[in-house]
Amino acid sequence: MIKLDKVSKTYQTDKVETLAVKDIDLHIQKGEFVCMMGPSGCGKSTLLNLIGLLDRPGAGLVHVDGVPVKTYRDKQVAHLRNSTFGFIFQSFHLINDLRVIDNVELPLLYRNLSGSERHAMARDALEKVGLGARMEHYPNQLSGGQQQRVAIARAIVGRPQILLADEPTGNLDSKMGGEIMDILLRLNAEGTTIVMVSHDEREAKRCGRIVRVFDGQLVA
Amino acid sequence: MFKNYLLTAYKVLMRRKLFTFINLLCIVLTLVVLMVVTALLETSFFPDGAEAKSSRFLQVVVLRSESPKGNAVRHTPLGFKLIDKYLRPMQSIESLSAFTTTNGVSVYQDGRVSELRMRRTDAQYWKILEFTVLEGRLPTLEDEQLGRNVAVINKTTARKLFGAGPAVGRTISPGGQALQVIGVVDDVDELHANAFSEIWAPVTTFPSTDYRRQMAGDFQVILLARSKADLRQVREEVKMIAASVEFDDPKAWSRAVFWADGKLDAFARQTIGDAHTEDSGATLLMTIIVVMMLLFMLLPALNLVNLNTGRILERASEIGVRKAFGATSSQLVAQLVIENVLLCLAGGVVGLLCTNVALMWLESLELIPYLNVSVNYAVMAWGLLITLVFGLLSGVLPAWKMSRLDPVHALKGAI
Numbered sequence: 260m261i262k263l264d265k266v267s268k269t270y271q272t273d274k275v276e277t278l279a280v281k282d283i284d285l286h287i288q289k290g291e292f293v294c295m296m297g298p299s300g301c302g303k304s305t306l307l308n309l310i311g312l313l314d315r316p317g318a319g320l321v322h323v324d325g326v327p328v329k330t331y332r333d334k335q336v337a338h339l340r341n342s343t344f345g346f347i348f349q350s351f352h353l354i355n356d357l358r359v360i361d362n363v364e365l366p367l368l369y370r371n372l373s374g375s376e377r378h379a380m381a382r383d384a385l386e387k388v389g390l391g392a393r394m395e396h397y398p399n400q401l402s403g404g405q406q407q408r409v410a411i412a413r414a415i416v417g418r419p420q421i422l423l424a425d426e427p428t429g430n431l432d433s434k435m436g437g438e439i440m441d442i443l444l445r446l447n448a449e450g451t452t453i454v455m456v457s458h459d460e461r462e463a464k465r466c467g468r469i470v471r472v473f474d475g476q477l478v479a
Numbered sequence: 480m481f482k483n484y485l486l487t488a489y490k491v492l493m494r495r496k497l498f499t500f501i502n503l504l505c506i507v508l509t510l511v512v513l514m515v516v517t518a519l520l521e522t523s524f525f526p527d528g529a530e531a532k533s534s535r536f537l538q539v540v541v542l543r544s545e546s547p548k549g550n551a552v553r554h555t556p557l558g559f560k561l562i563d564k565y566l567r568p569m570q571s572i573e574s575l576s577a578f579t580t581t582n583g584v585s586v587y588q589d590g591r592v593s594e595l596r597m598r599r600t601d602a603q604y605w606k607i608l609e610f611t612v613l614e615g616r617l618p619t620l621e622d623e624q625l626g627r628n629v630a631v632i633n634k635t636t637a638r639k640l641f642g643a644g645p646a647v648g649r650t651i652s653p654g655g656q657a658l659q660v661i662g663v664v665d666d667v668d669e670l671h672a673n674a675f676s677e678i679w680a681p682v683t684t685f686p687s688t689d690y691r692r693q694m695a696g697d698f699q700v701i702l703l704a705r706s707k708a709d710l711r712q713v714r715e716e717v718k719m720i721a722a723s724v725e726f727d728d729p730k731a732w733s734r735a736v737f738w739a740d741g742k743l744d745a746f747a748r749q750t751i752g753d754a755h756t757e758d759s760g761a762t763l764l765m766t767i768i769v770v771m772m773l774l775f776m777l778l779p780a781l782n783l784v785n786l787n788t789g790r791i792l793e794r795a796s797e798i799g800v801r802k803a804f805g806a807t808s809s810q811l812v813a814q815l816v817i818e819n820v821l822l823c824l825a826g827g828v829v830g831l832l833c834t835n836v837a838l839m840w841l842e843s844l845e846l847i848p849y850l851n852v853s854v855n856y857a858v859m860a861w862g863l864l865i866t867l868v869f870g871l872l873s874g875v876l877p878a879w880k881m882s883r884l885d886p887v888h889a890l891k892g893a894i
Contacts, residue, residue: 308887311803313802313803313885313886313887313890314885314886314887315885333807333808334807334809337802337805337806337807337808338805338807340802340803340804340805341804341805342805346803346804348890352796352799352800352890354487354797354800356487356490356491356494357486357487357490361486365800365801365804366804366805368806369804369805369806369807369810370805374482413804417804417805
């Protein structure tokens with residue numbers, strides 16, 4: 260489903276050049292729940308961003324469903340992000356000016372759907388994460404765990420094939436973190452491929468596969 | 480999606496109220512000044528009302544007389560003799576009106592003295608200009624030929640001199656000369672330079688007939704062409720006539736220079752142009768006005784670009800999220816531009832309201848007598864267009880810049 264072929268990424272500031280990931284080969288199969296682990300700054304998030312097409316590799320190729328994304332134009336990449344991926348961020352990245360339901364509808368805005376279709380899909384997604392009663396609330400009226408559930412609802416509302424979660428429990432206490440993991444596991448059981456970045460060994464053990472990253476490279 | 484754009488735009492604008500207020504103020508102030516100036520210019524140069532036929536008339540306002548050696552020059556209004564002898568026989572016009580400039584007169588009435596403006600006109604004046612008669616009638620050729628001591632006054636003067644009672648049939652004494660009021664017309668503001676006055680009397684009410692023998696005097700003329708297409712021909716004929724003028728005292732004045740000008744040309748000639756060249760300076764004047772207006776618009780627009788860039792940069796994370804979930808660059812540009820256009824349209828609506836208030840205030844100040852100017856639909860449309868240009872100018876650049884960001888950088892807020 261996703262294949263990284265000798266992918267490297269370097270970040271360059273005025274004077275410093277940082278090699279974030281180097282010559283990564285990775286293959287993620289449909290239906291997998293992959294957990295990427297490693298120390299801070301090892302390149303896990305960079306790898307996740309490259310998989311999710313949020314960033315472009317300096318070298319190597321990212322294949323989605325067998326097609327190298329390098330050949331895609333910006334508009335095609337945006338379409339692929341919308342149709343194939345769902346993102347969950349550590350700091351939620353909800354839009355505080357919009358109601359919960361409007362936040363969840365956001366990915367659907369970029370599809371050719373009517374307002375009522377969007378609303379119905381967003382309501383279903385919120386009910387799936389147990390927040391059907393909070394649709395009219397604003398994000399800052401919710402707890403951290405609830406906000407992350409809204410973020411999950413936003414990520415799954417478009418029924419993506421792959422969920423990419425960057426430390427989704429990093430800002431939550433263990434109880435809330437456990438609830439989020441339960442939701443992710445349930446989604447995976449329903450057929451969604453999930454790639455998650457985590458520092459937590461207990462969470463990693465609940466995933467189907469662990470990928471360890473160190474100094475920008477995969478380690479056994 | 481458009482509804483969502485509008486909703487987001489509203490929320491964003493309400494998030495930073497002071498910021499939004501400063502932006503709005505910037506737009507409103509600029510619009511108000513532009514629209515007030517436009518309204519005044521339009522009333523001055525493309526008037527309606529009494530001077531509704533101005534699109535097909537030309538004016539001769541100033542006579543430049545030059546001495547044979549070229550060492551003496553004078554600029555004066557035209558004399559009645561020059562008009563009668565040289566301009567009245569013109570072939571290319573439908574009609575001609577000669578009338579004096581307005582002069583201040585003291586009018587004594589019921590123990591009170593009023594300082595008023597008065598001009599003397601021929602009978603044709605009332606046919607070329609279109610006054611609204613409120614009471615009585617307008618002077619006729621017969622009144623002029625018989626030298627009847629009659630006058631027309633405007634509405635405000637009638638109220639000032641005679642209160643709520645009828646004015647027609649009453650007598651006024653401008654400068655001590657008794658004139659019977661035969662008509663009352665609606666007020667005309669001073670921007671209608673040819674029509675404006677408070678008292679009008681036939682030219683034959685002059686106490687002396689000396690004016691008939693003057694080449695340079697106190698008169699100007701309106702030359703009404705048969706159609707707009709004839710204006711060029713009228714100009715050419717006037718030019719030829721000016722070259723043929725012979726003064727009564729050729730040793731003192733040997734060359735006459737005058738031009739048939741439209742209202743804008745006449746104004747330009749008296750402000751930045753000159754009386755001895757055919758070019759009135761109107762093109763230069765319009766260029767100056769347009770450049771000043773553009774500059775006046777450009778500076779706040781640049782300021783808005785700056786302010787909006789800051790406002791949009793604050794929303795890097797939101798833009799990152801939208802890109803991550805599939806927004807294309809063009810969709811983001813559309814959203815950010817809609818926010819700006821919405822702000823500018825709000826500024827436009829407030830600006831239009833404020834313009835009306837400003838115009839009413841200007842009218843109440845009475846700096847320009849009887850000023851009666853309002854925002855018409857054309858000016859309003861221009862105002863809205865200007866507002867939209869503002870919206871696009873100040874929104875597109877920052878929006879385009881932000882839309883080009885990689886989502887991963889935008890999410891980190893690293894611009």
